[in-house]
Amino acid sequence: MELTGAEIVIRCLQEEGVEYIFGYPGGAVLHIYDALFQQDRVKHILVRHEQAAIHAADGYARSSEKVGVALVTSGPGITNAVTGIATAYLDSIPMVIISGQVPTFAIGEDAFQEVDAVGITRPCVKHNFLVKDVKDVSVTIKKAFYLAKSGRPGPVLVDIPKDISNHKTDFIYPGNVCIRSYNPVGKGDSKQIKRAVQMLLEAKRPMIYSGGGVVLAGAAAQLTELVRLLGFPCTNTLMGLGGYPATDKQFVGMPGMHGTYEACMAMQYCDVLIAIGARFDDRVIGNVEHFAQVSRKIIHIDIDPSSIAKRVKVDVPVVGDLKLVLDQLLAELRNGKQKPDASDLASWWKQVDEWRVKGGGLRYKNSTEIIKPQYVIEKLYEITGGDAFVTSDVGQHQMWAAQYYKFNKPRRWINSGGLGTMGFGLPAAMGVQLINPGATVACVTGEGSIQMNIQELSTCKQFHLPIKVLSLNNRYLGMVRQWQEFFHGNRYSESYMDALPDFVKLAEAYGHIGMRIDSPSDVEPVLKEAFARKKDLVFMDFQTDPTENVFPMVPGGKGLSEVILAEDL
Amino acid sequence: MRHIISLLMENEAGALSRVAGLFSARGYNIESLAVAPTEDPTLSRMTIVTSGSDAVIEQINKQLNKLIDVAAVMDLSDGDHLERELMLVKVRSEDAACDSLKRILSSFHGRVIDESNSTCTIELTDTCAKLDEFLLAIGRNMILETVRTGASGIGRGDRILKL
Numbered sequence: 001m002e003l004t005g006a007e008i009v010i011r012c013l014q015e016e017g018v019e020y021i022f023g024y025p026g027g028a029v030l031h032i033y034d035a036l037f038q039q040d041r042v043k044h045i046l047v048r049h050e051q052a053a054i055h056a057a058d059g060y061a062r063s064s065e066k067v068g069v070a071l072v073t074s075g076p077g078i079t080n081a082v083t084g085i086a087t088a089y090l091d092s093i094p095m096v097i098i099s100g101q102v103p104t105f106a107i108g109e110d111a112f113q114e115v116d117a118v119g120i121t122r123p124c125v126k127h128n129f130l131v132k133d134v135k136d137v138s139v140t141i142k143k144a145f146y147l148a149k150s151g152r153p154g155p156v157l158v159d160i161p162k163d164i165s166n167h168k169t170d171f172i173y174p175g176n177v178c179i180r181s182y183n184p185v186g187k188g189d190s191k192q193i194k195r196a197v198q199m200l201l202e203a204k205r206p207m208i209y210s211g212g213g214v215v216l217a218g219a220a221a222q223l224t225e226l227v228r229l230l231g232f233p234c235t236n237t238l239m240g241l242g243g244y245p246a247t248d249k250q251f252v253g254m255p256g257m258h259g260t261y262e263a264c265m266a267m268q269y270c271d272v273l274i275a276i277g278a279r280f281d282d283r284v285i286g287n288v289e290h291f292a293q294v295s296r297k298i299i300h301i302d303i304d305p306s307s308i309a310k311r312v313k314v315d316v317p318v319v320g321d322l323k324l325v326l327d328q329l330l331a332e333l334r335n336g337k338q339k340p341d342a343s344d345l346a347s348w349w350k351q352v353d354e355w356r357v358k359g360g361g362l363r364y365k366n367s368t369e370i371i372k373p374q375y376v377i378e379k380l381y382e383i384t385g386g387d388a389f390v391t392s393d394v395g396q397h398q399m400w401a402a403q404y405y406k407f408n409k410p411r412r413w414i415n416s417g418g419l420g421t422m423g424f425g426l427p428a429a430m431g432v433q434l435i436n437p438g439a440t441v442a443c444v445t446g447e448g449s450i451q452m453n454i455q456e457l458s459t460c461k462q463f464h465l466p467i468k469v470l471s472l473n474n475r476y477l478g479m480v481r482q483w484q485e486f487f488h489g490n491r492y493s494e495s496y497m498d499a500l501p502d503f504v505k506l507a508e509a510y511g512h513i514g515m516r517i518d519s520p521s522d523v524e525p526v527l528k529e530a531f532a533r534k535k536d537l538v539f540m541d542f543q544t545d546p547t548e549n550v551f552p553m554v555p556g557g558k559g560l561s562e563v564i565l566a567e568d569l
Numbered sequence: 570m571r572h573i574i575s576l577l578m579e580n581e582a583g584a585l586s587r588v589a590g591l592f593s594a595r596g597y598n599i600e601s602l603a604v605a606p607t608e609d610p611t612l613s614r615m616t617i618v619t620s621g622s623d624a625v626i627e628q629i630n631k632q633l634n635k636l637i638d639v640a641a642v643m644d645l646s647d648g649d650h651l652e653r654e655l656m657l658v659k660v661r662s663e664d665a666a667c668d669s670l671k672r673i674l675s676s677f678h679g680r681v682i683d684e685s686n687s688t689c690t691i692e693l694t695d696t697c698a699k700l701d702e703f704l705l706a707i708g709r710n711m712i713l714e715t716v717r718t719g720a721s722g723i724g725r726g727d728r729i730l731k732l
Contacts, residue, residue, distance in 0.1 A: 118583060123594050127637040130582070147637065180732065181579060181640035306631035309624065 005134040005165040006031035012141040013042045015173045018069050020045055020434050022053040026073025027113060028100025031165040045463055048455035050077050052427035054084020059428030061093050062414045063389055064435045065218060067148050068095040074102055075113030083421060085155050086124035090418025092216055094153035096144045103163035104132060117159040126154030134167035142177045151184030152304040153216055185303060188320035188328055196299045196316045197332045203272035204344040206232045212239025213277015213302060213322055220410040222326035229333055231345055233352050235263040237278050239417040242407035256284040257554045258399040261359025264560040266352055274299040277322050280311045290559025301325050362403050371520050373472040373544040377404035380442060383527045388440040389432045393425035393449030396478035399550045401444040423452030433465045447473040447497055457510035460537050468530050469539045474546040482549045507539035516541045571620045573645040573652055573722040575730050576633055580606050580613040584638040597629055601719025616722045640732055649725035656700045658691045659714040665689035670707060677703045
């Protein structure tokens, strides 16, 4: 039977088992929205801004193992989506974005709402397509899903001109597609695995450094097994939190700019570092020359060869799917009789524990007068039993959430690590809540970030999403203010948020419950009350200490061992 | 160091801009880029002349391989290879007539492919370095116009880049 391009799009989504898509209609996608209207298998979530559609699809993907799907119109629809797409790209999130385009005959004529979607998104997608023939719609969408979720995942854009979505052809959904120029890797090279195992066993000061790749690959169980089998210290990057249980004694916290003292020092002074699905980002290892001053052997496992030896020299590169490679490593370790030298390991742990003491752990000076933001996160952790999905925006609150909420499971911590996109948290939480109905979803944000996508409170009302929004309101763009205090002579240029709205009234105007919390003694009762309201979105406006800073801190351009602790200032 | 990188990619709209965009986005140099379809019309062959440290060249190779449209990449500079570039140079007729230019032309194996009352167009095919030498030999003052294709490269002997 012949179907229109638009009907084919929806049929393809059905075939892919897509339950929810996030989008916003417009002229170029009218046929697709018409096809959507005439079925009920694919449910559409109408956001209030296209950026939020992408973040919602992103949160949906991050908190499940599924591909997020978004649908936007041409021109401003796609340009609004670009920030979301770049966010997903930097964090390697599997996503398919379908965008409308002006009709093929109008392309290049500066038509109404025309923008070169493929051109504008090219640097921030894994791949993109412009469909020029209705016969190509189904195979292109199949390819898009395949590309998005295989290999190193990422967003894939399919741009469909309006006339193509109205042309007709026979619908056949290909069972699988082959792209001759694209062959994602599987197992790691067995010789490299043997070399890696040998190096790990001979290490005197070993360190396991895992990143977002472990979470994306679904390899948290393998990582946990490896860490326990070897008995080494383990750190998870901001993107990798939950890859190894944060409450375990072998976990030394997050490394990098706002990592723990012990994680930074152990990264710097280990003699063998095994990086698993992590990429030696500037926020993790700081100054690359400083990092290279200490000699250490590096084993790097990643699905993407271009992540290896990009910023640091690597002794044993292993390219492969992390799940398979870790299985290979575990098998190799179990087959061999050799174990890490117990006395070497004991003296290394002694050193790490000394750093733990010197760093003093994550700490802050609590107050009975003013709410400390860290205290709110600690209470959030307690009240949710450490089992919530926590999304965040970007800034100080993000770092405090990463530090003080101990993630024991992967896919629970949802944040924009690579691009650092303010406005990510609330729409991401919508996607998380939809794919995890009944789960506790908290959005940790600030009064700056929340205002970048606050209109989504309306979407939350329409679709009954009982997200708990914790806004750590310090009246400042806190991270900017912190840098201005440390590095710009206390000149708080444009970082004070004047004329803030009454967030309680705002939440109420959107039909939600708003609560303002001024006193530390109210933090716990309010959180308890809010989380007891299982069906309601509750917006909590915590009036927090505006002078609080995030510690420890490795200043930009500095090395890991130059980490500043709270008392150093 | 100068490298000549050859690649095979899908002959599709946008494939060239993905490669060119990669170089500009990541701050890599492109000295020249030559591209045309192969005997298989679904594939294009591209030759890129670039330069950079070993680490940068390694990244360029990896990043090119990562592009979905790129089917195969070979750094020709890793082994024996040939490179040829085509150049067209237009000079004034009276300059073309002088003996010194004729001598230079014959020693560089160039040939005249067009003559008018006032101009003369010369064709040369050689390595990029040889073409540079030619231009230096005849001098800038004589040149009305220069067109170069950028290098095309191929492996020597059994070094073959094919799908």
